[in-house]
Amino acid sequence: MPETKIFSGSNTLYLAKSIAKAYGQTLGDLTLAKFSDGEMSPSYNESIRGCNVFLIQSTNPSADNLLELCLMIDAAKRASAYKVCAVIPYFGYARQDRKDRPRVSIAAKLIANMLTSAGADRIMTCDLHAGQIQGFFDIPLDHLNGSAIFVPYLKSLDLGNLIFASPDVGGVGRTRAYAKHFEVDMVVCDKHRKRANEVASMQVIGDVDGKDVVLIDDLVDTAGTMCKAANILLDKGANSVRAISTHGVLSGNAYENIENSQLSELVITDTIPAKQESSKIKVLSVSDLFAQAIHAVTGNTSISSLFIQ
Numbered sequence: 001m002p003e004t005k006i007f008s009g010s011n012t013l014y015l016a017k018s019i020a021k022a023y024g025q026t027l028g029d030l031t032l033a034k035f036s037d038g039e040m041s042p043s044y045n046e047s048i049r050g051c052n053v054f055l056i057q058s059t060n061p062s063a064d065n066l067l068e069l070c071l072m073i074d075a076a077k078r079a080s081a082y083k084v085c086a087v088i089p090y091f092g093y094a095r096q097d098r099k100d101r102p103r104v105s106i107a108a109k110l111i112a113n114m115l116t117s118a119g120a121d122r123i124m125t126c127d128l129h130a131g132q133i134q135g136f137f138d139i140p141l142d143h144l145n146g147s148a149i150f151v152p153y154l155k156s157l158d159l160g161n162l163i164f165a166s167p168d169v170g171g172v173g174r175t176r177a178y179a180k181h182f183e184v185d186m187v188v189c190d191k192h193r194k195r196a197n198e199v200a201s202m203q204v205i206g207d208v209d210g211k212d213v214v215l216i217d218d219l220v221d222t223a224g225t226m227c228k229a230a231n232i233l234l235d236k237g238a239n240s241v242r243a244i245s246t247h248g249v250l251s252g253n254a255y256e257n258i259e260n261s262q263l264s265e266l267v268i269t270d271t272i273p274a275k276q277e278s279s280k281i282k283v284l285s286v287s288d289l290f291a292q293a294i295h296a297v298t299g300n301t302s303i304s305s306l307f308i309q
Contacts, residue, residue, distance in 0.1 A: 002052045002082045004298050007044070009057030009072060011065040015089060015270050015287060016056040022291035028053075032068065040064070042072045049080040052298055054124075056290075059092035059111070060249065060272050066092065066111065070118040077119035085122040085297065086115055089271035089286060090219075090247045094129035112136035124293060126271060126286060127218045127246040130170075142293055146218075146246035146269060147308045149284050151181060153267065154214065154244075161239060163211040165189060165204075167229045175216040181308055187213075189229045202228055209237035219247035220266065223254040227261035240264045247271050248281070255281075 007028040008016030020027045029045035053076045057069040069086060076084045096107035108130075115123065116139055123137055126144040134141050154162075164186040166175035172188060179186040187206025202225075213233050220226055220243070230241040241263055248268035250258075258266055258280050266278075269286045289306060296303045 001298070002050055004052045004054065004294070005046075005048055006054045006056065006294070007072065009055065009065065009068050011060070011068070011273070012056050012058045012089060012271075014273060015058075015285075018270075018285060018287035019056060019087075019290045019294070022287045023294055024291075030072070038064075040068050040071055042068065042075050044075060044079055047079075048076060050082045052083050052085070053081040054085045054087050054294055056087040056089070058090040058272055059088055060090050060247075061092060066114070070114055073115070073118040073120050083121045084119060085124055085294075086120045087290060087294075088123065088125045089269075089290065090249075091125045091128055091133070094133055097130040097133055108133045109136045122297070124290070124297070126269075126289070129218050131173075142297065142303060144286075144289055144293055144303075145307050146244075146286070147178065147181070148289055148306055149269060149286060150244050150267065151178075151308050153284060154178075154182075159212040159214075161211045163187065163208060163213055165206075165208070165213050165215045165229065165233060165241075167215050167217050167225050171217055174218065177308075178214070178216055187233075189215075189225075189232065202232055204232055204236050207236075208233050211238050213238045213241045215241065215243040217243070217245045219249050220245040220268065221249040221254065222252045223250065223257040223261070223266070226266070227257050227263065230261055230263045234262050242267070244268075248274065248283070250275060 005028045006020045007030045010032050031043050033041045055072045059066040073084050093107040093111050122140045124142040127146045162184050164175050164179045166172050166188045175186050190203045226243045233241045242265045244267045246269050255278055265280050267282045269284050293303055
């Protein structure tokens, strides 16, 4: 069986160390040099010939993180790695997965083409913004689910009148999976946007009176939608509102919005490095989840056990 080696890009070093430790080894030796103008030049300081190489890097902006990952993949292929798997905890540009208006890019497809052209043999990621992005790849893709981390946490809270809510119509499928697992009801917050990151109006479809509401989403950016949904749900009679979101993008005034909101807490994972701390934000780690997935891939076993049924 080929030897397994794990390396990290500069953006997700904190998480890669935890994944490697959970897997049972240390990170490989990689130099990520830069010229004075910012041009990147990654190089491996150990032999990877004939190895299964796992490269960990979230591709949230800046675009340097994506290009760095592509260069790492290319360098690994040219160093005669047996297989190269790009481990992308947060797959950036996933919100641009279709032409929803004229003359726009389908960025998620472009990123898929770039990673494949760079030489990736496999992709491993978590909670894509849209499941159909898996179809943009002609190579194997392991799509992990954050519910494996969030469900045990929710059970530990022992909420008596639990109900789940989707902050928009697009997240209904994701929210329904949680509601089905806990055998409770769900509601939908139907929103209308004037433009990106700005919610014009929102309506609640369903009854939340006397309930402890958990909002489910794949990512939280400015937190405007989450905070507005929390306010409306409490106005509708909810006892409490907390939110669960795999990817804490948290840009703009997100931290301020969350601190000033009526959310009891926001639970996210460490797929994206935190910019600052917040009394209302709890961070759970995906390191064990990815380490188990890497074990499954290298051992040619199923990853079905990593999903909440």
